[in-house]
Amino acid sequence: MAEKEKAEKVVISGADAIACAVKLCRPKVLPMYPITPSTLVPERLSEFVFNGEMKAEMIHVESEHSAASALYGAYATGVRGFTATASQGLALMHEILPIISASRFPAVMAVANRTLSGPLNIWNDHSDAVSERDQGWIQLYCESAQEAFDTTIMAYKIAETERVSLPVMVCIDGFALSHVYEPVQIEGQSKVDAFLPPYKPHNFLDTSDPKTFGAVAFPNSFFEFHEAEEMAMQEALKVIPKVNEEFGKAFGRKYGDGLVELVEMKNAEYALIGMGTLVGTSRVVVEEMRKQGEKVGLIKLKCLRPFPKDEILQACKKLKGLAVIDRHASLGYEGALTIDLKAALKDEKVKVEGFVAGLGGRDIDVKRLRAAVETIMKGEKGYWLK
Secondary structure, three states, X not given: OOOOOOOEEEEEEHHHHHHHHHHHHOOOEEEEOXXXXXXXXXXXXXXXXXXXXXXXXXEEOOOHHHHHHHHHHHHHOOOOEOEEXXXXXXXXXXXXXXXXXXXXXXXXXXXXXXXXXXXXXXXXXOHHHHOOOOOOOEEEEOOOHHHHHHHHXXXXXXXXXXXXXXXXXXXXXXXXXXXXXXXXXXXXXXXXXXHOOOOOOOOOOOOOOOOOOOOOOOHHHXXXXXXXXXXXXXXXHHHHHHHHHHXXXXXXXXXXOOOEEXXXXXXXXXXXXXXXXXXXXXXXXXXXXXXXXXXXXXXEEOEEEXXXXXXXXXXXXXXXXXXXXXXXXXXXXXXXXXXXXXHHOOOOOXXXXXXXXXXXXXXXXXXXXXXXXXXXXXXXXXXXXX
């Protein structure tokens, strides 16, 4: 089928939006294993492959562990790849995730965020991806289907920048975004090609330039591998805003500075901070409270890893209180995002309070978010926001 050269506006799900973006990015290998609620992504990609719209090899693997392993194999041979997963599927990939990042393979994976069992639950929270935040993958969280489409394209460019060369997770809230239909502008192939050039691998198996992957690293070298990954993460803090800016110039859309987006923060005394679809509801809360004369703002955290400490510090300098909405509990010690923010802001005057919310798909509505803001305005402690 002929490639579409003109942009078109369509109403599709967040999962479909990611699949459409992946097609435009021209990966060659798609190792896939279905798991709710990410299954819509490989379903749509399989349609693209088998009806001739997409020239790629779809590998039907026997597990998510195998999907991650095959993704590793694809990049080891020097081709662009993609996979998608969720929840226990991401947990099953855990063994392979740091192997991909340590090999400096710029893979891209969509995660339709779903709670980790048990008890068995198929609904949304961030416990799957946030539990993997230390495995050397860049993590970008999306608020809308359009942002999911755009972020997938940007993810490849970020990952494939030579001084980064790290894999990226594009995270969308399961069901709340993966299955929700919204208007999305699908860009033309030539425009995406101009933004994202053909993949030119820096690290792969090449007989003319032999390299070793997966060898044993003794104590005299293992440290340096992870030090190099940390240096690459710091480079990503520079590259992500640059790619976000370039995307804005090319397509007319960008997301804050690519790391964070600030809403009504200019004179704010109190603020909410969170990731994913809860940001949309938070915008309503901030708007309502602003109309009532309250100096309330919102910080949308788009990038969890690398953690944008400097941008957070700058945004929070004049705040009295910050309410952190965590969709993942680090059981035994607060929410994971709260822990990061308290560490980042330990020398600032702002009082940081964490609110664990939305576990297992429980709604995070205006009433609950307003309660969190009012709690910090009273100088009270955070809690599990049921």
